[in-house]
Amino acid sequence: MAYQVNGQTVEHDEEGYITTLSDWSRDLAEEIAKTENVNMTDEHWAVVDFLREYYDEYQIAPAVRVLIKAIAKQMGPEIGNNKYMYELFPYGPAKQACKIAGLPKPTGCV
């Protein structure tokens, strides 16, 4: 199973998470978002960028509770709250945003 982006083939697992983290690009993120029926806005990108930075620093994708708390601190409570985050990513801000960000499924997600 694979995504096609700019003539390149990027392998992913049965749930759509890419298998080689270094394959990620912003174009690929747009492509994954399309298959998830997510229309990427600046707010979506802010969450995706945050997740990538968090992973880069700590080598894990944060749990959703940690993600929302951190987003609230960084971008204010009007964005960093459960309702808004689930509007951005209806299938779960951690699960779906991590997929678009090219990260592994968050630790603790079944």
Next chain:
Amino acid sequence: MSETKKFLYVNRKAPYGTIYALESLEVVLIGAAFEQDVSLAFLDDGVFQLTRGQDTAGIGIKNFSNTFRALGDYDVTKLFVERESLDERGLTEADLQAITYEDENDDWAEKPSIRVVSRAEMADIMASQDVVLSF
């Protein structure tokens, strides 16, 4: 609302070579969602898990030592390290990476999570727990 229990995760093994250290850390991260009173203990070769400047490039394994610094985000803020275990391995607290958390009850002041304790203190810490999980 169920009552909060005191959980202690005891880490006795070096970080790589066996899966214990990584498994323990993952259980801690998953368990943090249940909002219990969680502490971690590092003794014997487990103290090596917290050493600074780890480089796993040569063994082709993910370096998860940076993940310990995320524990504060999960409200895990008590990392007890046994002084005798450090001494026996020629290590001091300066060989350990700095791990901090932001105290929300103290205007988000940054505080150290690592507390070096004596073997006798560690025994008291263990005795005061409801649940002790050994890795």
